[in-house]
Amino acid sequence: MLTEPRSGRLAAWGNALLAGLVSPDDAVAAIVGDDAVHRVEGLPGESGPVGLTLALGRLRALGVTGLRVALPAPGHPLGLSGPPEFNVRALEAGEAVICYGAAFGLVPEVYEAGPDGDLHVEVVWRCLPVREAPPADVPSLGEAERELAEALREATEVLSRLDVAGAGPVAEAAIDAYRARAESGREVLAPGYPPRAVRVLELARRVGLLVSLACERGHGGAVSAGEMAARSQALRPVERTARRAQVAAYNAVVEERERR
Template identity: 85%
Template structure:
């Protein structure tokens, strides 16, 4: 959860595009990021995949006035509203984007291209196909308000610290050090974690959610504990104990991440109401 999900980038920059705060080229560049290319398949009136710029413009013409994010997990349809076919595909991908104003959703499917391999991982390029599918126009499942998410995260951060201390997990080892260094570098670079038009509170909530998510992901690393400079080996039973203890914390972090990405649409709803 340290990095934004692709659905989060698409929703955030897609919303900025709908608000007229960025150009189509700027939005697509931010959405694609380090990937090779993004295409959209299943667009109404199109027989094959189309480019992301065309798809976003076409969906706007079909009535989409905002984008929400879904980050579902088994037993937790976070951000989804149906129908079952869309929910199943989103659950398989562990993410999706749900249109607001028109019944369309997008689910990403990733393909790796290039020679790559273990010796040259930098040569592997990711191509993304977004599948455009019908969605049910209904409130998304289990998404808190920004205020609720912020309060839950503060408690989750304390809980994560207590759990990791109780499980004797220390911030040691190359995996932990590399992840923490990457987080600090991104923060120092002043990266834009959302997109123009989002309220400062949403940015704050997303950053805190990513910090909590980082703690959880590090605790799940196979060699992460008190075994000295290289981290301790962790048994299968210890890993299972960590997963069980941190599951509620991870759930709160995912809920908060969705709340942050969805804040743009929620603000528009309040303004209209």
């Protein structure tokens, strides 16, 4: 969770484009980011892969008015609504974009090309039919914010008690450094998102970073099987909470439109 999911960039900037808040060139540049190129394959009416600009225009013509994010994990189909074939692909990728207004979904397939030391990333989004149903386990922004605050407090307490690297001053310094890099780079969310969504996404990334630091830095003082199990038990729901909050933030524009 240290990196922004590609589905998040596609949904956020795609929503801004569909709302007329950014130009197609700006939206595509933000979605592609550091990748070499993104294409979309399987769009109705197209015989092969097309560029993002054409793809987003075609989706609009097909009735798409918004884009949602799904960030599923094994045993947790977060943001998905089916059918099973789409869910399996999304679970393999760990992410997907669900269209609002037309029953399509997009799953990224990531390819690396080029010689060692000069690799570039190409992404193909597979357009597939989805079921028009409420997405699984997505909280409201308010629920996500409350859950994140509680998860961050509980996880820090548990990890500190177990003497796990990733809690305490070292983790705080790493989080602050990560936040500084993020603030100097691309926007947290695209134009059109409410401030609360930005706040929830930033907190979700902070919680996700804490989990990643705890995992990357080894077991610390938690050397017994019982302590290791306790750490795993503490981190699992925290990671799930952070993913749920990410989805809530990215989907905020569509959810607000639905309420209206």
